[in-house]
Amino acid sequence: MSTPLLERFIGEARDLLQGAASGLLVLERQPGNEAAINDVFRSVHTLKGSVGLFDFPAFTKLVHAGEDLLSVVRAGQLGLTSELVDMLLDALDQVGAWIDSIESSGALPAGADGVSKEMTAGLRAALPADFGALQAGAPAAHAGDLSGIDWLAALPETDRLAAFAAAMGGAEINAVEYVPVEDCFFSGEDPFILFRQLAGLHCLAIEPTEAWATLDALDPYRCILRFRALTTAPRTEVETLFRYVVEQVRMAPVPPHALVSVTGDRNGGPVYGDFVAEARQLVAAADWPALRRAVDALLHITGPALLLASALRWLDAVLAVPTPNPNWLNALVDCIATGETDLHPLAFPPPPPAPDSVSPLPSRPALAPRRTGLGGISPTAARILESQRTILGLPLPAGGLGARLDSVAQTVANLLAAEARRAADSTAWTAAVDAAMAQDDIQPVLQVLDHWLLVDDGSAAAAMPASGDPARREHPGQEIKQANRVLKVDQAKIDTLMNLIGELVVSKNSLPFLAKRAEQVHGSREMSREIKDLHAVIDRLAQEMQGAIMAVRMLPVSEVFDRFPRLVRDVARKLGKHIDLVIEGADTAADKNIIEALGDPLLHIVRNAIDHGIESPEDRDVGGKPIQATVLLRAFQESDQVIIEVVDDGKGIDPEKIKESALAKGVIDEERAARLTDQEAVNLVFMAGFSTAAQVSDLSGRGVGMDVVVNGVEKAGGSVTIASVKGEGTTVRLSLPLSMAVTRVMVVEAGGGMLFGIPMDHIAETVRVHHDAVRRLKQSEAFVLRDAIVPLIRLDRLLGVESPAWFGDGSEEDAVLVVRIGGNVVGLVVDQFREGMDIILKPFDGILSGIGGYSGSALLGDGRVLLVLNLKELL
Amino acid sequence: MPFQFAKNTVTAGESCTVEDALPLLEFLQSHRGAKVDLGPCTHLHTAVLQVLLAAKPKIAGLPKEAFLARWLAQALGPPVRKTAK
Secondary structure (H helix, E strand, O other), X not given: OOOHHHHHHHHHHHHHHHHHHHHHHHHHHOOOOHHHHHHHHHHHHHHHHHHOOOOOHHHHHHHHHHHHHHHHHHOOOOOOOHHHHHHHXXXXXXXXXXXXXXXXXXXXXXXXXHHHHHHHHHHHHOOOOOHHHHHOOOOOOOOEEOOOOOOHHHOOHHHHHHHXXXXXXXXXXXXXXXOOXXXXXXXXXXXXXXXXXXXXXXXXXXXXXXXOOOHHHOOOOOOOEEEEEEXXXXXXXXXXXXXXXXXXXXXXXXXXXXXXXXXXXOOOOOOOHHHHHHHHHHHHHOOHHHHHHHHHHHHHOOOOOEHHHHHXXXXXXXXXXXXXXXXXXXXXXXXXXXOOOOOOHHHOOOOOOOHHHOOOOOHHHHHHHHOOOOOOOOHHHHHHHHHHHHHHHOOOOOOOHHHHHHHHHHHHHHHHHHOOOOHHHHHHHHHHHHHHHHHOOOHHHHHHHHHHHHHHHHHHHHHHHHHOOHHHHOOOHHHHHOOOOOOOOOHHHHHHHHHHHHHHHHHHHHHHHHHHHHHHOOOOHXXXXXXXXXXXXXXXXXXXXXXXXXXXXXXXXXXXXXXXHXXXXXXXXXXXXXXXXXXXXXXXXXXXXXXXXXXXXXXXXXXXXXXXXXXXXXXXXXXXXXXXXXXXXXXXXXXXXXXXXXXXOOOOOOHHHHHHHHHHHOOOOHHHHHHOOHHHHHHHHHOOOOOOOOOOOOOOOOOOOHXXXXXXXXXXXXXXXXXXXXXXXXXXXXXXXXXXXXXXXEEEEEOOOEEEEEEHHHEEEEEEEEHHHOEEEOOEEEEEEOOEEEEEEEHHXXXXXXXXXXXXXXXXXXXXXXXXXXXXXXXXXXXXXXXXXXXXXXXXXXXXXXXXXXXEEEEOOOOOEEEEEOHHHHO | OXXXXXXXXEEEOOEEOHHHHHHHHHHHXXXXXXXXXXXXXXXXXXXXXXXXXXXXXXXXXXXXXXXXXXXXXXXXXXXXXXXXX
């Protein structure tokens, strides 16, 4: 079963795994790298989320365990050790294997459950002991902390009283603020209903975060609500509930006394002097029942809207426990005595019950950092001003003006002070208040407030982008809006496109033939010229198309390089060597086929470098080298070649040792060994069946040596060179064509008019050799080219074609193509040289694929098939 | 039909989903002063709630469902008395 969804998942999962693995390696080196841990965590988390869409329980469990472990690491509860990284990488590998299996068979392999169980147990065992209980079922969600809850006093008193009672009963109160992102409705969230599932909800205030737009301009699907709640649910439960939106939720424990705030109309009731005196005595005597009775009695005869009633209700609430806190009681009684509208009387007593967890004046410190300076005020301050304005606008009870004005005046003055407004503002305010008092009319005050609100609306809004609350402004939705501009296209489609373009190039090449025909057969020179013009245009377009499709197929070498950090780390750990892998030029691009062809050879070279090149730390120490060895992986472009170098600072290759070893293995004979230069000796490592490793390890040295590398690279049209300085290190250099799609060949004629293509890379030069100059050495021929003897091979004979009988004198010349194959120079006798051309090489397939000696075929412009020779196989 | 739109009143259905926010808003935009009866409602999507909060229509009846009744009363204010016919 392979659904499009599953296919997408497989692709994504691989990317995620790669991301997680490379992140882990970064982390191992820099354990404190927060970006890396977040990346890894996000990758694994996303993977867990996507695999949940399918029915692969073993997979899900393992990823989940990994995620749990990472979350603990992220929270700083657990240090990331190399063992831990090993474990996680193993888990990722396992997951990668499962993904392969899912891709091929659509299901997990048999036994996956057992493997998963084992690995999951291993991962879980690494978790801190208390983790299981904490995380049962909950993903690692951590809501942000609320700093300075400045909105408690704004909650309805009844709710606060209820929460307070619960707190007195031993419950822990948490304040939760949830500001959903604006586009949350589009992701199927329903913030309000989330609160329905929240146990122990004592208060839920739902407010807009900004002023409502007019009804006509309202966008019903842009969420601008803010939810504030008090709950007795423990933090973990809240986090579980809000786990999908946890970054939008902030919460903080609320000490009970922070809930207490006395509000209400402070005038309009008698002064309970008697009660105050009595209450103080009762508090001193700790006679709680009596005090409670007194409070109850008084509460019955006090108007519920009054400040006093509020204070009494709080007194009652504080007294509800068997042993009330006398400080709190005193503070509340003081509040009654003075009639001060003190928002949080209980925060003031010198020994508050939990001094470190109290913010004495919750609303004001929150304002201070937000002041916006010249003219602007913080949104909170604007809200306060607005509410004061509203209070003033309310219908007045008779004679209540003085009291109300007083309280508003005080609030605004405090606000001005907190906002550090210009002195002029304060002066204006005082003047307005005085005027209002004098006239017994609130108009002057209203005017000032209105003026401020008007001006400040503008300036505050202007100041918002710069100084506004960043947490609320920059929600991740913006990233989503910048649509992903990257297309993931199946490679087969690109290949088809490339083939089509290739055919276009071929058919375009037939136009010159047509032009020739027009001229020669039909005698129309003009027609011929027009066709040629047309050909030039199509030629240009075809070339551009070809360039474009090549660019599409270009991949950065990082595709291959990315797996090396992991590999080097693993191998180095296994061998007990300390190796630092440096990667340079990872963004150098080359054709996808080239990049893919690079993988295995590079793997081999790097393994070789680590296994044979780099010495053990002890040896390095003795040799005076830093213990940490360096392997440099470097890629760069050189004309139309990509060069990849693997440089190590290990012990280098000892030419003498190579010679000995080669002799011992019978790769060369003694005579030849004596003649070898050091460089030639080093090059011996490329020969088949050569391995110098003293002992066979499981990493390299399995009898397949560098010859595998050479074969791989040459198959992709590249070459390998090696340079080494004994004791200082080795450099292996691969050079590969940027693109394999177009091959430049030289067309030659052989076998009596047959055409063959010979890859240009191999051709050193073309010469004409007099028949007399050809020397026969037994069966073989040779000639002298610039003082060097070059063996001569006849292509006809090589291909088994009857060579035409030759009757002529010695003054005739042979056309000789001097080719260089694997360091040997050979002269190839052909009938005739033709032109060089760019062709699109198509390897043989089907029944022809078994034929050796040819690397493929190409179509010529006149419709003939050109066979391209693979000289390496032929010679 | 989650919302039933009458001449000048809207009656909520049992479940008011996110799709209902727009029709409700459109009705309230064209019928200023319309009343909303949430009585039968047992599920109210946040988007609908937001429309109600923004438009501040007269609430003819609050939901009977406990959670909604408790917190909507606070958010939307007490229901208006039915005016005598």
